[in-house]
Amino acid sequence: MILPGSTSQALAATLADVAGEPLATVDYRTFPDGERLLTADALAEETPERAIIVASTTTSDAHVELLQLQDAAREAGVDEVVTVIPYMGYARQDSAxxxxxxxxxxxxARAVSSGTDRVLLVNPHEETIAEFFDVPCETIDAAPALADPLPAALADPLFLSPDSGAIDLAETVRDAYGTGDVDYFEKERDYDTGDVEIRPSDATVEGRDVVLVDDIVATGSTMSESIGVLHDRGVGSVYVTCVHPLLAANARTKLAAAGVEAIYGTDTIERDVSAVSVADALAAKL
Incomplete structure (x- = not known):
C-alpha cells in the first residue's frame, strides 16, 4: 500500500500504477496552532504487509507529515515500512x-530512520547523505530521464553543469540524449571588486543549443546569470534541466527574463515543469 505525503500525491499515484500497489487516500489537516494531523482510513480497514510512504520533504511541515505517516503505518501493525523521499529537504546542510x-x-536522516525499515532517495545533493541513515538507504539516479523531453534535433548540443563537481550529471543526460559535448561553468572572483565572472571552461557556445543540467534549481540566481552569459556569447537556444525543480520565490521569473527556452524537471517536486516521472526508477527498486 502506498501512503502519499501531501507534497507527492501525483508521483504516489503514478508509482502505484507502475508498481501495481494499492494507493491509500490520506486526509491532511492543520490545526489553528499550526500542528499537522493526517488520517489514512485505509490503514483502519486493513493492515497491509508493506507500507510505502512517498513524501518529498520540501517544507518542515512535510517532514512532520512523513514521520506521522511512518507512525500511522507502525500503529496499524504493518510489517515493513519503506520510505521513499523523492526530494529530501535539508540535504544541502550535509556538514556543520x-x-x-x-x-x-x-x-x-536519524529521525526518518526511527520509523522505517529502509529508505529510497532520488539524487540527493551528495551521495554520502545515504550514510547518515541508520537503516539501509539506496540512492536512485533520475538524471537519464531528463533527456526525454528535450527537442529531438538540438543544434550541435552542449550539456553544461554549474561546476566541475556536477559534470557527471551533465554526462548522464548527454549519454541518455545520445549526442553532444559536455562542459562546465567556471567561476572567477575579482577580489578587488568582488565581481564574479561565470563562463564555460573550454567549449564555444556560439550558435549552439545549450542544455544546463543541475540536480536542483532553487532560487534560480546562478542559473539565470549563466543563461545571460550564454546569450552574451551568441548561444542558440538555452534549456534548463534539473532533477528537483524547487523553483523558490521568483526563480521562474528570473529564468524567463534571462531568456531560457524551456525548463524541464522531474516530479520529485511537483511543479508545472515536471515533464518526466521518477516512478519507473522507483518501482524498479521496490
Whole structure:
C-alpha cells in the first residue's frame, strides 16, 4: 500500500500504477496552532504487509507529515515500512559549515530512520547523505530521464553543469540524449571588486543549443546569470534541466527574463515543469 505525503500525491499515484500497489487516500489537516494531523482510513480497514510512504520533504511541515505517516503505518501493525523521499529537504546542510551549527541532513536522516525499515532517495545533493541513515538507504539516479523531453534535433548540443563537481550529471543526460559535448561553468572572483565572472571552461557556445543540467534549481540566481552569459556569447537556444525543480520565490521569473527556452524537471517536486516521472526508477527498486 502506498501512503502519499501531501507534497507527492501525483508521483504516489503514478508509482502505484507502475508498481501495481494499492494507493491509500490520506486526509491532511492543520490545526489553528499550526500542528499537522493526517488520517489514512485505509490503514483502519486493513493492515497491509508493506507500507510505502512517498513524501518529498520540501517544507518542515512535510517532514512532520512523513514521520506521522511512518507512525500511522507502525500503529496499524504493518510489517515493513519503506520510505521513499523523492526530494529530501535539508540535504544541502550535509556538514556543520560553522562552529555551533548542526549537520541538518544527519539530524533529519536519524529521525526518518526511527520509523522505517529502509529508505529510497532520488539524487540527493551528495551521495554520502545515504550514510547518515541508520537503516539501509539506496540512492536512485533520475538524471537519464531528463533527456526525454528535450527537442529531438538540438543544434550541435552542449550539456553544461554549474561546476566541475556536477559534470557527471551533465554526462548522464548527454549519454541518455545520445549526442553532444559536455562542459562546465567556471567561476572567477575579482577580489578587488568582488565581481564574479561565470563562463564555460573550454567549449564555444556560439550558435549552439545549450542544455544546463543541475540536480536542483532553487532560487534560480546562478542559473539565470549563466543563461545571460550564454546569450552574451551568441548561444542558440538555452534549456534548463534539473532533477528537483524547487523553483523558490521568483526563480521562474528570473529564468524567463534571462531568456531560457524551456525548463524541464522531474516530479520529485511537483511543479508545472515536471515533464518526466521518477516512478519507473522507483518501482524498479521496490
Amino acid at each position: 559549515f560553522k562552529p555551533g551549527q548542526p549537520v541538518s541532513a544527519r539530524a533529519v
